[in-house]
Amino acid sequence: MHPADAPPRRTLLLALGLVAAGIVGFEVALTRIIAIQHLHHLASVIVALGLLGFAAAGAFVSLFADAIRRHGAAWLTVSAASFALTLPLSVILSGHIDMTLPALAWRPEELIGFGLYVACFLTPFFLGALFVTTCFICWSGHIGQLYAADLTGSAAGALSVPLALQVMALESLLTFFSLAAAMAVVLTRSGARNRAIGAGLAGIVIAIHNINGLPIQPAEYKELSIQLNTRDARILWERDTPDTRLTVLDAPGLHGAPGMSIASTAEAPAQVRLFFDGDPGAPLLDVTTPPPLMQSVISSAAFQLAPPKPKVLLHSLGGGWQAWIAAFHDPERIQASEENATLRRLLTGDAGPARPYLPAGVELEPMTARRFHAAHPGPLDVVMLTISAPEAGLAAGTVRYDTTVEAFRDVLADLSEDGVYAIVTDIKAMPQHSLRLVATATRALRQMGKAPSRHIAAIRDWRNLVLLVTRAPIDDDRQQSLRAFADRWRFDLVALPGLREADTNRFHHRRNGGLYGPFKAFIEGEATTYQESYAFDVEPTTDDSPFFDRFFRRQGLATLRETFGPTWRAHLSWGYLLHWAGGG
């Protein structure tokens, strides 16, 4: 029907561009959809899905090339129309597939759900790719023009996602991609029939959107869904951003007080909870002044080593929990680096439930931790970084530049003479993050000509550890202050100049003497020997290799088996499989 040497009409090139924009836009948007419904690391399957869709379409077109050439316009109409419809339908369907992804480790039948989940996204890719490949075989003599339209549309689709998510919800963006495909139907062939099909599709897609029929919600097992099952739970506010969906939930069962002492008798303060892609984040405190219980929170240890009226800088602000702790200690100034503009607006009360969730006077800087130190040289009295410790392996491919040796040096250089750098993290049964942090700190200190044993302290409870690194040696007064804090609130010291093993592991018993031994090995320069026999790779990360969450070492498997016997597998994570599958 379309001779290969006849040039494609401009409207067809425009249609090709729209479909290409829809395909690639959908592909990028899927990273958000999968992250919200299940797990963002699963997004690594998306590229494979897109490629499989194109491969299947290519094979199909090769098999039926003659028929497709004879009825090219019809094939284009059908494929574009089907793409416009299956795009929202696949998302709707995906939300109804019963899959408990984290249970995959012990319930192989979850693979069926996983297969169905992946398969339902394959259809729109196949149909969109069918449109593209049909164009290519019908106008094979004008490949250059087709490529230009295809690539331009693809680039526009890819770019549109991060830009559009600044101002609209993910569901609305998907509706636009469907409408683009509906428009392609109209442009593919002039005539009343295609106009009618296009208008009908647009009507259906808009109707789906208007009746909220395209909800992208976390799976039942995710924490937001679980909390929503509790009585009177309600979502106060929700916004999509290019890298996460922020949700503020009010529910009666929210009692977050991370790091609160077991000796504290105060209840958790009034709060709502911030969720990132349906996963729990920090509590957002519904208070106007710092609650007194902040004195009993483990992060307050940093202020035992800091001078009075400290200048405080907070990295990874989260929901502002650490800001309230800082505010309790009568600071001269609190600055915080936070890249996410929507989160900044939420915390300051410019968006969301319209009340600030930060103490008055906190200055928010829209930049990364590293950039902050480059742009604002000190002196600072307290710098605090909070690091979550995801399941081992899940973040193995993620880069972090705020925990490298170079980053430590940057922060330490910005500290005042009495300043302290505090890093808060979780402790695992087999420590990983905490050991890598102390390994990194000791290397940075040695590179700066300082003796780690005089500059490092650490304190923990049953779940959290705070590593404290000072610019000046920790003198007797500061040692006493930290010891008194630990005793009063029943925290265990892990490292401090002059600390004896008998003074550790007192209130929160851990097997094998707690963390005193490994920390001592790193601080006293025996790290190499220790590392060789340890189950995980806890070598410091650097700017050249900033994979802070990558701990797996093959040689460690034997150590794990030896240490934990039958439960050794609990210390590994299938998350590494995703990383390796992605070529990491």
Added chain:
Amino acid sequence: MRRSASVLLLMWLGVQVVLGQTSPALADSDRQAERQTLVQSLRGVAPDLMIDDPNVRAAMLRVPRHRFVPDGLQDQAYLDKPVPIGHGQTISQPTVVALMTQLADVDDTHKVLEVGTGSGYQAAILAQLTDQVYTIEIIDPLARDARERLTNLGYNRIQTRPGDGYYGWSEQAPFDRILVTAAAAHIPPPLLEQLKPGGRMIIPVGPRWGAQTLMLVTKDQAGETTTESLLPVRFVPLTSKSLR
């Protein structure tokens, strides 16, 4: 025709007899044999964390776990695995239930609070050891179903309540033992307050779907609290030669 019908009837009866002899699961509606096999296979997670309390083993033998598992997952009721029960929750792995019960060290004089009723299975196990079991569930449908299930199964002495377990059950406090089945970022002060001096609290800590660690919280006679992190409890193999 009549002869054919008689032959078919005899064949059907024969099949029923054979099935009755070879498939205990079909014959044993209470699934006692499966329960026996499961309980016999429970070992522990470490040489010093063995499931060796005969009272706990007897309790697990008496409670029909399959009655706490959703209909569609009945085949998994007697596997040593957690099973989803809806609303994003699970009925814990039998090893975890046994370990938590054993670590709680419950006797018949103890008043026990369970935070997080879930299906009601843990409460039913505890009820084998003491008559004073109180359990709270924050998710209303789960609380309703658990209450109905426990009543139907005859566990009439278990006190159930929908509510926020963070605040415990002050009207019934103090408790000798508290079992918390949901991970927490901190140990709720109201629960610590409702724990008797000399009391024990068991909490699994860690991500809901990841490796969790059992934690034992003890309160001495002076009211001072300490914690002890035990070993990971998820993904424990069904049996282990090293522990036999």
